[in-house]
Each structure stands twice: as structure tokens, then as C-alpha cells.
Amino acid sequence: MELSATARVVLGMLAAGPKSGYEIKAIVDRSTRFFWAASYGQIYPELRRLAAAGLIAEAEAADGPRRRRRHRLTARGRHALASWLRDADELHELRDEALLKLFFAGHLDRADAIGVLERKRTAHADAARHLREEIEPLAASVERYGPHAALRFGVAFNEFAAEWCERELAELRNGRSNAAFAAKEG
Amino acid sequence: MELSATARVVLGMLAAGPKSGYEIKAIVDRSTRFFWAASYGQIYPELRRLAAAGLIAEAEAADGPRRRRRHRLTARGRHALASWLRDADELHELRDEALLKLFFAGHLDRADAIGVLERKRTAHADAARHLREEIEPLAASVERYGPHAALRFGVAFNEFAAEWCERELAELRNGRSNAAFAAKEG
DNA sequence: TCGCGCATGTAACAGGTTACATGATTGG
DNA sequence: CCAATCATGTAACCTGTTACATGCGCGA
Numbered sequence: 001m002e003l004s005a006t007a008r009v010v011l012g013m014l015a016a017g018p019k020s021g022y023e024i025k026a027i028v029d030r031s032t033r034f035f036w037a038a039s040y041g042q043i044y045p046e047l048r049r050l051a052a053a054g055l056i057a058e059a060e061a062a063d064g065p066r067r068r069r070r071h072r073l074t075a076r077g078r079h080a081l082a083s084w085l086r087d088a089d090e091l092h093e094l095r096d097e098a099l100l101k102l103f104f105a106g107h108l109d110r111a112d113a114i115g116v117l118e119r120k121r122t123a124h125a126d127a128a129r130h131l132r133e134e135i136e137p138l139a140a141s142v143e144r145y146g147p148h149a150a151l152r153f154g155v156a157f158n159e160f161a162a163e164w165c166e167r168e169l170a171e172l173r174n175g176r177s178n179a180a181f182a183a184k185e186g
Numbered sequence: 187m188e189l190s191a192t193a194r195v196v197l198g199m200l201a202a203g204p205k206s207g208y209e210i211k212a213i214v215d216r217s218t219r220f221f222w223a224a225s226y227g228q229i230y231p232e233l234r235r236l237a238a239a240g241l242i243a244e245a246e247a248a249d250g251p252r253r254r255r256r257h258r259l260t261a262r263g264r265h266a267l268a269s270w271l272r273d274a275d276e277l278h279e280l281r282d283e284a285l286l287k288l289f290f291a292g293h294l295d296r297a298d299a300i301g302v303l304e305r306k307r308t309a310h311a312d313a314a315r316h317l318r319e320e321i322e323p324l325a326a327s328v329e330r331y332g333p334h335a336a337l338r339f340g341v342a343f344n345e346f347a348a349e350w351c352e353r354e355l356a357e358l359r360n361g362r363s364n365a366a367f368a369a370k371e372g
Numbered sequence: 373t374c375g376c377g378c379a380t381g382t383a384a385c386a387g388g389t390t391a392c393a394t395g396a397t398t399g400g
Numbered sequence: 401c402c403a404a405t406c407a408t409g410t411a412a413c414c415t416g417t418t419a420c421a422t423g424c425g426c427g428a
Contacts, residue, residue, distance in 0.1 A: 096278045104198040144365075390413080
């Protein structure tokens with residue numbers, strides 16, 4: 001039973017309790033979003049597929065006045081999730097446009113190359129601050145290990161990356177390195 | 187002139203000199219691949235589009251017996267590349283399946299959660315070693331700043347991530363944290 | 373001469389985003 | 401009563417991967 005990318009995050013979210021598609025999207029947006037996003041256009045069709053495959057089922061309503069379709073894991077769904085989590089081959093994929101710009105920064109003059117690095121540093125610093133200030137408070141009520149660990153990684157990674165950029169900037173600014181750049185554009 | 191994802195890497199590669207689609211692919215595979223990949227199915231059609239848009243042109247042959255279509259940047263292409271590089275809003279997107287597993291690791295028992303972290307640590311350590319041993323030697327002949335900087339970042343990032351996992355593992359193993367896990371499956 | 377790597381391309385598919393359509397409920 | 405937000409869904413579009421088709425040149 002191969003789980004699609006969206007199925008993984010949907011099943012994982014449902015493991016913590018029954019949720020609607022809307023709720024799943026909201027939780028993803030303020031938790032896994034920075035390393036695993038999902039849109040309505042994926043979530044709703046995926047819920048259908050998972051139901052058809054017997055991995056999730058409709059949870060009885062027992063809620064307020066709003067129309068809402070909550071889903072829960074079935075035993076098979078719980079098993080599929082656990083076996084994916086224990087499975088060994090995962091892909092780590094990083095798509096970082098700032099890093100691509102850095103790769104080509106030698107085609108800019110030194111001042112513009114410094115700009116590329118400064119923006120990368122700022123983006124990482126902003127991300128770290130956002131996770132600490134906006135996201136961490138939301139995680140305070142969560143008891144399970146996972147969300148806290150992932151959040152700590154997110155903060156640590158972004159702080160690391162911002163510092164790396166800062167060190168690199170210091171090297172570039174003092175100009176002691178013999179790195180090659182393009183001539184200033186006239 | 188909005189450049190597609192593939193256009194960015196293609197123009198960037200051509201900035202260092204005329205290349206064929208095949209050569210671009212080969213260079214991407216041993217340099218930017220870990221943060222910006224591209225397949226033939228993107229590269230060849232993109233070369234056509236860029237030619238139609240006047241950003242690249244056919245470079246005169248002047249080479250061996252093999253059939254080969256080399257492309258070079260036009261003045262407009264060089265300008266489009268530089269203006270993208272200087273442009274401020276880039277996206278950093280991280281899609282890390284191991285991190286998603288970590289996020290849900292609280293639904294495993296402690297031993298399996300440790301397995302998730304160990305695999306993430308190993309993957310980062312392997313990536314760092316691969317970059318240092320396989321990729322760095324290839325970059326030795328390159329004079330421009332960018333490829334070296336991006337490579338240093340790749341090594342530093344993966345070493346950081348491996349160490350982070352190691353520290354996290356130590357915490358989990360000594361069991362002093364009060365993180366919540368699922369009960370052992372019977 | 374046989375197989376591998378060079379080299380160019382396409383078609384089919386899978387995955388994902390955006391924009392839109394629709395309507396209910398709640399708070400100001 | 402109006403706007404925002406809750407809530408579900410679909411269709412069109414865009415991107416990207418995989419697999420395939422084709423053929424040449426080079427070394428064993």
C-alpha cells in the first residue's frame with residue numbers, strides 16, 4: 001500500500017483524532033507547512049481515495065451546528081501510517097531558490113553577490129523568528145513528541161543557516177578571499 | 187519576463203559558456219541537483235522556449251564529430267539572468283520526508299521513533315560525505331565563487347543536521363525528557 | 373561487432389496549485 | 401445586515417518525472 005505524499009500528511013494528522021478536510025488544512029498550515037504543504041485541491045480528493053481504500057472512515061458527527069465531515073483512521077489506516085513511519089527509504093528534497101542564486105552569484109559583481117547572501121540570511125532569520133514567535137506558542141498545548149521535535153529542528157536549522165550566511169558575508173566583505181566575481185556592470 | 191524554474195538553472199549554466207542540453211543535465215546532476223534538479227523532459231522543451239523568447243541562441247558548432255546542439259546566452263538572456271539574480275523575492279521550500287516522519291513520531295513507540303531519527307541522521311551524514319568526497323573534487327577546477335559557496339553550504343547544512351539528530355537521539359535515549367510516545371505495539 | 377555512453381527528443385502520466393463556485397454561520 | 405470565516409468541493413492549468421524512441425561514435 002503505497003501512500004501518496006498527501007496521504008501521508010492526512011493520515012498522520014488523523015492519528016491525533018478525527019478531523020475535517022478544513023481542519024487538516026488549517027493544522028498543516030501552521031505546523032508542517034514549511035517542509036510539507038498541502039492544498040484543498042489535494043486534501044479533499046485524497047480523503048475520498050483513502051476512504052475508498054478503507055484507510056479512513058467517517059467519524060460520527062457529535063459537533064456544533066456547522067456542516068462538517070470529520071474523518072477518522074480505521075485499523076488499516078493506523079497500520080498503514082505506522083508501516084510508512086517505520087519504513088526506511090525516505091526522500092529529502094530541498095528546493096532553495098536562494099541557494100541557486102548563490103550558485104550563480106559569481107556572475108554578479110561583488111556588491112550584488114553580497115545582496116544575494118544578505119537576502120538569504122534575512123529570510124532564514126525571519127523564518128526562525130516566525131517559528132519561535134508565531135508557531136511555538138501554538139505547539140505549547142501539544143503533548144506528543146513529534147511536533148515539538150520538528151519545530152525545534154526548524155528553528156535550529158534556520159538559525160544555523162542565518163549564521164552561515166553571516167559568516168560568509170564577513171568573508172566576502174573583508175575581501176580577503178580570492179573568489180572570482182563578474183566585473184561591475186557599466 | 188518571468189523565468190520558469192527550469193529556465194533559471196538553464197540560463198545560469200549557460201552563463202559560464204555555451205552548452206548542450208545534455209551537458210546542462212550532466213552539470214546539474216553533479217552540482218545543483220541537491221537543491222535544484224532538472225530532467226531532460228524539462229530541459230529540452232525549455233531550451234526551445236528560451237530560444238523562441240530570444241534569451242538564448244545557437245552557438246556555432248566548432249566541435250567534434252558528434253551531433254550536438256550547443257546554446258549560448260544572448261544579451262537579453264544575460265540581462266534576464268542578472269535581473270532574476272538581483273530580484274528580491276525568492277522562495278525557500280524544503281520538502282523533507284524524514285522531518286514529516288519526525289513530526290508524527292509520537293505515534294510510534296520510543297524505539298521506533300529513535301529509528302526515524304537514526305535514519306535521518308544517517309541520510310544527512312551520507313549526503314555530507316558524498317558532497318565532500320564525490321562533488322568537491324569536481325568543483326576544484328571551477329574558479330567562480332558560486333559553486334564553491336553553494337557546496338560549502340551543502341556540506342555545512344548536512345553536518346549540522348546530522349549533529350542535531352545526534353543530540354536529539356542522546357536526549358531520547360537517556361529518556362530524561364518527558365516526551366510522549368505511543369505504547370509499544372503488542 | 374557489440375555494448376555502452378553520448379545525444380536529442382517526445383508522450384503519457386502523476387502531482388500539485390490556483391481560482392472559482394457554493395453556501396452556512398457568526399460576530400459586530 | 402454585512403463581512404469574515406467556516407466549510408466543501410471542482411476544473412483548469414502548470415510542472416515535472418518516467419519511460420520510451422531513435423541513432424551515432426567509440427573502445428574492447
